[in-house]
Amino acid sequence: GAVVSQHPSRVICKSGTSVKIECRSLDFQATTMFWYRQFPKKSLMLMATSNEGSKATYEQGVEKDKFLINHASLTLSTLTVTSAHPEDSSFYICSARDSASGRAKNEQFFGPGTRLTVL
Amino acid sequence: DAKTTQPNSMESNEEEPVHLPCNHSTISGTDYIHWYRQLPSQGPEYVIHGLTSNVNNRMASLAIAEDRKSSTLILHRATLRDAAVYYCILRDVSSSNTGKLIFGQGTTLQVKP
Numbered sequence: 001g002a003v004v005s006q007h008p009s010r011v012i013c014k015s016g017t018s019v020k021i022e023c024r025s026l027d028f029q030a031t032t033m034f035w036y037r038q039f040p041k042k043s044l045m046l047m048a049t050s051n052e053g054s055k056a057t058y059e060q061g062v063e064k065d066k067f068l069i070n071h072a073s074l075t076l077s078t079l080t081v082t083s084a085h086p087e088d089s090s091f092y093i094c095s096a097r098d099s100a101s102g103r104a105k106n107e108q109f110f111g112p113g114t115r116l117t118v119l
Numbered sequence: 120d121a122k123t124t125q126p127n128s129m130e131s132n133e134e135e136p137v138h139l140p141c142n143h144s145t146i147s148g149t150d151y152i153h154w155y156r157q158l159p160s161q162g163p164e165y166v167i168h169g170l171t172s173n174v175n176n177r178m179a180s181l182a183i184a185e186d187r188k189s190s191t192l193i194l195h196r197a198t199l200r201d202a203a204v205y206y207c208i209l210r211d212v213s214s215s216n217t218g219k220l221i222f223g224q225g226t227t228l229q230v231k232p
Contacts, residue, residue, distance in 0.1 A: 004162075034219060043206070044163070044222040093162045097218070108220060110155075110162035 002028045004096050006111035020080045021114045023094030029074035030096035038091040050077040084118040123207045128227040131197045139192040141207030146187050149213040154192050156203040202230045
């Protein structure tokens with residue numbers, strides 16, 4: 001199956017700093033990627049839809065200036081948590097849809113997640 | 120987004136079949152039924168999807184009610200590695216929607232040896 005990677009897998013930072021998380025589709029091209037966050041023992045919450053070459057679409061209640069998304073190529077999307085605070089500590093997960101016909105409608109492939117801890 | 124309802128948790132014995140139910144009474148004609156599962160501290164993993172007909176793959180089977188208002192994920196022989204949170208999700212593939220996945224609370228499956 002298709003592989004999505006995230007980097008870093010785990011990051012600890014000080015309050016007030018910015019953290020960038022990368023999401024890569026390793027063996028397919030992804031016009032659309034998605035970013036989720038997940039708190040302990042909770043479900044995934046969709047934050048935004050990342051579209052290659054255009055602005056991301058944010059879900060209601062998600063601050064676009066706080067969570068900057070860039071999707072500069074068909075295999076890479078980045079999420080930057082700006083001026084991070086302890087309440088931003090969470091498990092961030094990306095997913096990607098294969099742009100090729102046949103799989104585009106049916107499967108999303110998820111990355112392994114990035115655990116962010118803000119001290 | 121159309122909503123799904125799943126039991127919070129279920130238990131199964133190893134090597135026995137497991138039937139995970141999902142209700143989606145407000146499903147629309149353009150909604151596909153998707154199942155994903157998530158192991159602890161990992162990203163979700165695709166399991167199976169369907170539209171109207173029952174589906175089988177190497178991981179599981181999906182039985183869809185005739186009126187499409189409910190579905191059941193079937194694991195034919197549960198193993199300890201199948202212990203996970205199983206999410207039933209409706210995915211709108213109409214042109215007006217990106218086809219994004221909205222996760223509910225899912226069913227936590229425990230498998231006993």
